[in-house]
Amino acid sequence: MTEFLLNICHLDAYYGKSHILQGIDLQVRSGELVVVVGRNGMGKTTLLRSVLGLSPVQRRGEIVFNGLETVKKLTHEIASMGVGYVPQGRLLFPSLTVDEHMQFVCRNKKKESRWTPEEVYNLFPELRQRARVNGGRLSGGEQQMLAIGRALVTNPLLLMMDEPSEGLAQIVIKRVEQVCRHLVSEGMAILLVEQNLEMAQGLADRAFIFYNGRIAYEAPGDTFRREREKVGSFLGI
Amino acid sequence: MSLILLMSILNGLTLAALLFITASGLTLSFSLMRVVNLTHGAFYLAGGFVGLSVLKATESWIIAGLAGGLCMAALALFEERFLLRWARGNDLIETLVSLSIAIIIGDLILVIWGGYPKTIAIPQALGGAIKIPIINLPYPLYRIFMLGLAIVIIGGLWLFLKKTNFGITIRAGVDNFQMVSALGINVRRLFTSVFGLSGFLAGMAGVIGGTFMMLGIGEDWRILTLTLIVIIVGGMGSLGGTIVGALITGLIYSFATAFIPEFSLFVLFLPVAIILSIRPQGLFGKEV
Ligand SMILES: Nc1ncnc2c1ncn2[C@@H]1O[C@H](COP(=O)(O)OP(=O)(O)OP(=O)(O)O)[C@@H](O)[C@H]1O
Ligand SMILES: [Mg+2]
Numbered sequence: 001m002t003e004f005l006l007n008i009c010h011l012d013a014y015y016g017k018s019h020i021l022q023g024i025d026l027q028v029r030s031g032e033l034v035v036v037v038g039r040n041g042m043g044k045t046t047l048l049r050s051v052l053g054l055s056p057v058q059r060r061g062e063i064v065f066n067g068l069e070t071v072k073k074l075t076h077e078i079a080s081m082g083v084g085y086v087p088q089g090r091l092l093f094p095s096l097t098v099d100e101h102m103q104f105v106c107r108n109k110k111k112e113s114r115w116t117p118e119e120v121y122n123l124f125p126e127l128r129q130r131a132r133v134n135g136g137r138l139s140g141g142e143q144q145m146l147a148i149g150r151a152l153v154t155n156p157l158l159l160m161m162d163e164p165s166e167g168l169a170q171i172v173i174k175r176v177e178q179v180c181r182h183l184v185s186e187g188m189a190i191l192l193v194e195q196n197l198e199m200a201q202g203l204a205d206r207a208f209i210f211y212n213g214r215i216a217y218e219a220p221g222d223t224f225r226r227e228r229e230k231v232g233s234f235l236g237i
Numbered sequence: 238m239s240l241i242l243l244m245s246i247l248n249g250l251t252l253a254a255l256l257f258i259t260a261s262g263l264t265l266s267f268s269l270m271r272v273v274n275l276t277h278g279a280f281y282l283a284g285g286f287v288g289l290s291v292l293k294a295t296e297s298w299i300i301a302g303l304a305g306g307l308c309m310a311a312l313a314l315f316e317e318r319f320l321l322r323w324a325r326g327n328d329l330i331e332t333l334v335s336l337s338i339a340i341i342i343g344d345l346i347l348v349i350w351g352g353y354p355k356t357i358a359i360p361q362a363l364g365g366a367i368k369i370p371i372i373n374l375p376y377p378l379y380r381i382f383m384l385g386l387a388i389v390i391i392g393g394l395w396l397f398l399k400k401t402n403f404g405i406t407i408r409a410g411v412d413n414f415q416m417v418s419a420l421g422i423n424v425r426r427l428f429t430s431v432f433g434l435s436g437f438l439a440g441m442a443g444v445i446g447g448t449f450m451m452l453g454i455g456e457d458w459r460i461l462t463l464t465l466i467v468i469i470v471g472g473m474g475s476l477g478g479t480i481v482g483a484l485i486t487g488l489i490y491s492f493a494t495a496f497i498p499e500f501s502l503f504v505l506f507l508p509v510a511i512i513l514s515i516r517p518q519g520l521f522g523k524e525v
Binding site for chain 2: 052054055074075076079080085087091093094095096100101103104105150151154
């Protein structure tokens with residue numbers, strides 16, 4: 001059997017009594033870019049929060065990451081197993097400078113790690129000039145770069161990104177797309193939640209469409225790119 | 238007349254410095270964990286009494302101050318790790334737990350150190366008075382020392398929060414502790430250590446305060462009240478706001494006790510009422 005980096009089986013997720021995700025089966029292999037699309041409120045963010053066990057999501061089912069069952073683990077334990085998170089809306093820390101965002105995260109990491117703040121600045125040179133600026137003062141594009149950088153310095157095996165293109169100009173979206181390709185070419189796995197269909201189709205090795213907390217469609221990237229009408233019908237386009 | 242005025246200002250500044258130390262710990266733990274730790278006043282008083290006993294045994298004021306702080310840090314670590322963590326997320330239970338521990342500590346103080354008010358002896362090197370230049374007034378040397386010590390602690394705390402990784406992590410946690418945990422950082426341990434730090438500051442403040450004021454039953458609740466006023470005036474979670482809040486509270490309290498002692502508490506709550514009606518989040522607090 002192929003080893004999955006992330007293997008989600010029969011996942012149910014709840015907010016209190018409301019049953020949001022129902023029987024989700026989803027896998028990500030090492031070095032693979034998996035895309036999740038779906039309309040607003042279909043449960044995409046809930047999926048990513050479930051993987052990390054972020055409250056108030058309650059989850060039931062199996063989530064195996066890198067060979068270890070994680071449903072009973074705490075958020076910080078799962079994150080340190082190698083799950084990086086770029087949340088929807090970026091969620092930067094308003095009282096921290098750009099530098100501080102990355103400095104405190106990578107404190108315990110070894111010098112020879114692939115991703116250091118220095119390497120993030122090489123990837124996003126515009127951040128270097130803003131190193132001493134507070135996170136809240138950045139432009140939308142810079143904020144997204146910092147959110148990605150902050151996740152990278154944890155040196156994750158899997159990077160989960162939640163709608164990174166939201167509210168960004170077309171050129172910046174292209175930048176993010178390039179960065180995703182680059183990371184995957186280096187062997188990182190990416191689980192990308194996107195509403196921007198063009199970007200999703202451009203990047204997907206495999207795609208899932210969420211509909212009301214269930215997987216309504218699953219296909220390899222090429223099929224996903226070809227079946228425009230079927231895909232459009234799930235997304236209401 | 239102008240003599241009383243100047244004395245009131247100096248006394249107000251010393252009290253403000255003391256209140257800053259107690260309030261900074263309380264506001265840190267509140268903004269991180271959203272629990273108002275009502276045990277804080279008891280940490281102050283118990284820390285002071287521990288310092289009193291240690292001073293008798295060692296005759297070193299510095300060791301007494303550290304001992305008061307460290308004992309209360311240990312107590313605070315215990316409270317967070319074994320009692321509050323278990324109640325996390327339930328505000329009512331958390332508040333009741335911290336209230337109960339405050340009452341228990343208060344009773345234990347009564348048993349161990351008795352009901353008579355006591356004062357920590359002024360370190361010998363700091364006896365006597367110095368003439369304050371320009372205005373040419375004598376002022377007790379140890380009070381100047383307390384003021385200086387408090388300013389050093391303020392500076393140290395500031396550097397700690399700005400420059401160390403631990404401090405940066407605390408600030409990030411105040412902004413969004415879930416996001417901090419999603420970066421692989423153990424926020425439970427962060428909570429416990431900040432609680433311990435807060436207990437340390439309260440206990441050490443007790444030794445400082447016990448040297449220029451009384452240590453006695455009821456002092457725990459008086460300091461807690463003043464500390465809460467500082468935080469409400471300055472705004473939760475802002476160190477700059479805590480400094481301003483401590484200055485306002487310390488000066489008003491000192492002037493009120495000098496000129497209209499019967500009304501000192503009333504006069505204190507007046508600015509609180511005014512500020513809350515204009516800026517409910519406090520002068521420097523973030524809007525919620
Ligand atoms: N904290 C919460 N408590 C209760 N219900 C929630 C909570 N967060 C989200 N929901 C509900 O869960 C469902 C799924 O939300 P989710 O955020 O996962 O959707 P999404 O697919 O990410 O949508 P979007 O594209 O708008 O980000 C929605 O119906 C939403 O109303
Ligand atoms: Mg979402």
